[in-house]
Amino acid sequence: MKSDVHHDKRGTSPSVQQKWIDALPQKMHAWPSHYVAIAEKMNGFSVVIVGYGMCSCGLFSRGAPEHVFKTYDKKGWSKNKIARAIENQARAMENRRKSDLHANLHPDFRRWLADASADAKEAYLYIHWAWDELALESEFIMSLEEFRAQETYIKDEQLIHIKR
Numbered sequence: 807m808k809s810d811v812h813h814d815k816r817g818t819s820p821s822v823q824q825k826w827i828d829a830l831p832q833k834m835h836a837w838p839s840h841y842v843a844i845a846e847k848m849n850g851f852s853v854v855i856v857g858y859g860m861c862s863c864g865l866f867s868r869g870a871p872e873h874v875f876k877t878y879d880k881k882g883w884s885k886n887k888i889a890r891a892i893e894n895q896a897r898a899m900e901n902r903r904k905s906d907l908h909a910n911l912h913p914d915f916r917r918w919l920a921d922a923s924a925d926a927k928e929a930y931l932y933i934h935w936a937w938d939e940l941a942l943e944s945e946f947i948m949s950l951e952e953f954r955a956q957e958t959y960i961k962d963e964q965l966i967h968i969k970r
Contacts, residue, residue, distance in 0.1 A: 823852060826922040831914040833858055834865075841932075843940060847965055848930045856915065865912040866933050866960070911960050920954040923968045933962040 827836045836854040839845070845853045858864050874895055878888045923929040934940060945965040952958055953968045960966065 822926055826918075826925065827854065829918070829922075830856065831918050834915065834918075841934070841940060844932050844934075844942070844965070847942065847945065853930075862933075865915045866910060866962070911956075913956065916953070916956055919968070920950060923950050923953070924970055927970045929968045931960070931966040931968060932964070933960065935962060 830836065834856055835858075836856050837860075839853040839855050841853065856862060856865065874892050875888055878891060883891070919929060919931065932942075941963050942965055943961075943963040945967070947967045947969055948958065950968055950970045953966075
């Protein structure tokens with residue numbers, strides 16, 4: 807399973823962006839994104855993928871079974887295949903819960919992005935599963951305080967503009 811978590815700090819110098827990339831928690835690192843369509847929605851500014859190794863799946867959980875069912879039903883998956891995916895996700899979510907995953911984003915990643923957003927005055931977050939077709943479903947602005955509160959459920963294929 808691979809997901810891509812994108813962020814961008816608009817209006818900052820490359821040195822400020824690099825400062826925060828260098829400050830990624832634990833074993834997280836960043837690499838360039840090839841999603842030009844998302845970059846265009848972020849006013850064409852630099853977009854990077856953040857994760858472990860070449861995967862971001864440890865940073866995000868898709869969430870509730872009904873959301874998973876709806877997502878895969880739209881793709882034409884069989885009910886049995888969807889049930890297996892939900893079972894696998896339930897096991898993965900339990901493991902993530904044990905590692906303190908809040909509101910479906912890894913807490914260390916959320917704190918890092920919140921701190922970077924505060925310093926840069928704003929940031930963008932877009933979550934996309936690499937094997938899915940890129941499909942930006944919605945865009946919205948979230949206050950830094952709301953993002954930091956760790957109570958907001960983050961959905962994939964949403965572009966979130968975090969503003970201080």
